[in-house]
Amino acid sequence: MEEKYFNYEEFKIYYRLKKQEGPWLLFFNPIGINLNIWDAIYPQFIAQGYSILLWDYPNHGKSPSIKNINKINQEYLSEIILGIINHEGINSFNTVSICGSNNISLLLSSKIEIGRA
Numbered sequence: 001m002e003e004k005y006f007n008y009e010e011f012k013i014y015y016r017l018k019k020q021e022g023p024w025l026l027f028f029n030p031i032g033i034n035l036n037i038w039d040a041i042y043p044q045f046i047a048q049g050y051s052i053l054l055w056d057y058p059n060h061g062k063s064p065s066i067k068n069i070n071k072i073n074q075e076y077l078s079e080i081i082l083g084i085i086n087h088e089g090i091n092s093f094n095t096v097s098i099c100g101s102n103n104i105s106l107l108l109s110s111k112i113e114i115g116r117a
Helices: 042-047 074-088 101-111
Strands: 002-007 012-020 024-028 051-055 091-099
Touching: 002 042, 002 074, 002 091, 012 024, 024 042, 024 074, 042 051, 051 074, 091 101
Parallel strands: 024 051, 024 091
Antiparallel strands: 002 012, 012 051
């Protein structure tokens, strides 16, 4: 897995990805838990040829804290991941999510241009 940071506004977002020939899977961890929750699961998808993207929300895992924590909500998080997938050139993807992170993946899907994904 490649480790990267994406600059978003005044802070950096940590993410890991593995580009392969297969379709993309974007993983959305529950709020309050970092991307390591997927460590026992994502290798199985890599073995099947999927491309993988895992990311830490602000104030989670290796993503630094931001000063104005009040701006973090599901809509804001969907904007961040949209920035990451645009930056990486990901045009089509599926999502894997748990709990409230389902809402973030749905909000992301509503922001994608028709015919893109």
